[in-house]
Amino acid sequence: MTRSSQWYGGSDRNAYIHRAWMRRGLPEHAFDGRPHIAIANTASDLTPCNMHLDEVAEHVKRGVWEAGGVPLNLPVVSLGETQVRPTAMLWRNLAAMAIEEMLRANPIDGVVLLGGCDKTIPALLMAGASVDLPAVVVPGGPMLTGHFRGVALGCGTDVWALSEEVRAGTLSQVEFLRSESSMIRSKGHCNTMGTASTMGLLAEVLGMTLPGLAGTPAPDGRLLEGAHETGRLIVDMIAAGRRPSQVMTRGSFLNAVVALAALGGSTNAVVHLLAIAGRLGVELTQDDFDRYGSGVPLLVDLQPAGRFLMDDLYRAGGLHAVLNEVRDLLDPAALTVTGRPLVEHLGEATVHDREVIRPRDKSLRENAGIAVLYGNLAPDGAVIKPAAASPELLRHRGPAVVFDSIEDLHARLDDPDLEVTADSVLILRGCGPKGYPGMPEVSNMPLPAKLLAQGVRDMVRVCDGRMSGTAYGTVVLHVAPEAAAGGPLAKVRTGDMIVLDVPGRRIDVEADLSTREPVTTGFAAPARGWERLYVDTVQQANIGADLDFLIGSSGDRVARESH
Template sequence: MAAELRSAQWYGGTDRNAYIHRAWMRRGLPHDAFSGRPHIAIANTASDLTPCNAHLGEVARSVRDGVHEAGGIPLELPVVSLGETQVRPTAMLWRNMAAMAAEEMFRANPVDGLVLLGGCDKTIPALLMAAASVDLPALVVPGGPMLTGTFRGAPLGCGTDVWRLSEEVRAGEMSEQEFTRSESSMIRSRGHCNTMGTASTMAVLAEALGMVLPGLAGTPAPDSRLLESAHESGRLAVELVHEGRTPSHVVTAASFRNAIVALAATGGSTNAVVHLLALAGRLGVELSLDDFDRVGADVPLLVDLLPAGRFLMDDLYRAGGLAAVLDQVRDLLDPAARTVTGRPLVDHLDGARIWDPEVIRTRDAPLQPAAGIAVLRGNLAPSGALIKPAAASPELLRHRGRAVVFDSIEDFHARIDAPDLDVDADSVLVLRGCGPRGYPGMPEVSNMPLPRKLLERGVRDMVRICDGRMSGTAYGTVVLHVAPEAAAGGPLALVQNGDWISLDVEGRGLTLEVPDAELAARTPNEATVAGYAAPRRGWERLYVDHVLQADTGADLDFLVGSSGSEVSRESH
């Protein structure tokens, strides 16, 4: 058996190198640790500076127990951890770096399989991208959402209610003291955001892709059943090695179709689009923006969760979880897609039930009949842009208004509350210089706060357009991921104050009402160009020079595809 294991390339034999590899790793391991027992790396993103993942050390211990029980050797491997709420300028700047670093460590070390522990927004996508590129047997254990806190007698949606309460302060409806007092209620327990934000979305989609033990995604972080499933995941990791079941065997075109259905049915984050596109690029699976529209546009929204609804993640779990949701749209799923168990995803839906039809709607009584993420095109977004209709105001999904343009996020903050800002409720707010290359890192700024003077008049939503992203916990009529971005020569750089812009979500159109000849004669203004990132060194320089656009996943051009698990040269 040892000759069949990848780790035997390090530990097998009697030469000096094998001696060194074994001797330095013994440190209490049993004598047969190097004789045919799979070595499983537990890739752990736990960090005190990634508060949503701080509990993953405890989860890792349960994984270790499961690996041991199944006859494997568990080895904890700390990997780059990105705390969405903490790192500046934006965690997305380092998703590709985290994926690259993890991939290289997976390949460089004597491991046969992987258990990937993630939670906060970028950690699961980065780990999936890394595992896909090295293609070792792997599965994900999501860290789970936090429990719901309350403030003034009402439940709080982590993230979503930050935006809502902060706008109440700006509108003069809440004092700053009350706003600050809500801080201690917002984060009730360990775990990531309890809304259907990016963290919850990527956990759910990792399961829909087949990379999570079925039934695990969405288990609240403090729930003992998370540790039970982590233990079982450790056991399954050893089985994956024995069976030779790698991400390229599990995650196929059929898997991505199922993930798109799950994204629409749960009202998941727009950030999932850029992560799924990047993952598909690593696996060599053809996936485009049009697939999200084609597969997901007519999928009903069944989950009544913030930011598109009322409830929160622990409600979804008690109401039946992802399996109950997918069972309602089973006919839309591709039955060919398998999971890390080796069985088709649809087989794991047998017996699923909805325990609270207010939280999970039935197929014949959806929250919205067709709520998938819409892909917009037009002369303002030649390569596409996104909007999440489920989080938008229905009356704004078809709209025409004058542009109010901001050349950078700094320009926006400086002017948005100016009393003399020429803006009304019908205006279209345009923010540029926030794409992958321009910022850099494509920050979550597209859901721009509304002008104070309009908030004071009761306005709570406007059409907003940006080449950046927005938090999965956010809401509003926001057109985002505009491609090409302004810094890559996209037409967004040419919009001027007062230009008329028309949005037609049903017709999938985003149009700048400027004649082609006039648009061709325009050049970006000096302030726009001055706002683009121009790093001189380090990761930011590498990123800006090589990052791709949002419509293909914003990966680095030289990371697309996989390199496999073989190490190019042996140690000497």
């Protein structure tokens, strides 16, 4: 008996109502016990990277019908990273909660999850894990590469680079604006190894996509072919009773940690993977990213850590070719939505361009995974992405220049009288989960204009917020506890000596913080609404920044039936 039959089966009044209100083109045999499939669709004109997902949904529907199921479009909360203020991360947990509730409340037997932009795939996976109905992801895929003055543009990464050149006086404002229409060439999400690309690829490493689909460019016809096949697959998954809790095991998450390092993926994957694992009750800690990923070499030469872009990765062999390079580091038992282990799907995946995907013995960087730092500045940890940092700054000692908020940073950063040198350590606080709130992507602070004019292009920066996966630089982020939660970052003063030792996994301040009062400037708890609920219940970055009452899952059982 299908779950949806609890709504549609029988001849009583409730069953009549449930069927009758759906009989707007659905034939009578749609209610004969065949599976009903929700297509959780994050398409939205205000989420530009997901605008094409309505087309993808139509191809999923074709596959579902072909396999004998009934597909049902379910628009869900959509978050456009570039559009919503103050940050899409403020609503990741809200989107996950809303999607979870709609999946549980409706007469469905399984779900196809359509996402692309940064927070949409994490929110969908968190929701799917919490309900634990058969579920499979279709990543919307990256955009094609745009060019400006004959040079390939990395979406996001080159925005940061070009804007800094304007501030340095080496690129005119007119030329900068001319590049705008070239930056976004086609449908799809960012074409760098940012958060969207990272989470789309890691969804497959977790076992939650049709093998071979993740990373397919959004305009490529093979994405629609894969969407059709995914529609067929979800019907088979329901028949087999295959659920996210059977697919996303600890081995799957450790595989994702390995892949994250080899790909040079976004630091945002840390908070997303921790949150997804928390919904499943899978044991995963921040330290696992260092323990299992830090020794993995960087193999993919993509921006922001390298040169190429996502459609180059796809033509070079794609995700499977990368995973074959680190196959010996993967858990061979971790399953996929097909019911077969991930490693069995890798086959003889071949690298077609060794400039894009390097062999292990010619990696871009050894020991390139996420590094987790501890010290008196970060008792609960902080993270840094060595692959995106300047090697000479991974060990550094310098005086702090402290900014109490993003607004304070913007007001003073370019002041000619600001006492700052290339050796200074820029500190930005008040940007954690509670502090802004929402933990915005501001940790990769712009450099002071007067240093840019001197040719400086990187400095050590420390923040309790996040940074875009498309960003680069020697940035220590996710400092926990955050300043707004009473963390040591709130007690640092301008002039304090900051000591960064990435090889030693330390971040310290040379000061006795126990005698100081924390600075609370820039933080005020919201009075009402979602922001109030969020600030009151959000956890720290080192455990995923989920809401404390959403940890774990409730399954697919509806608490009360209608009468």
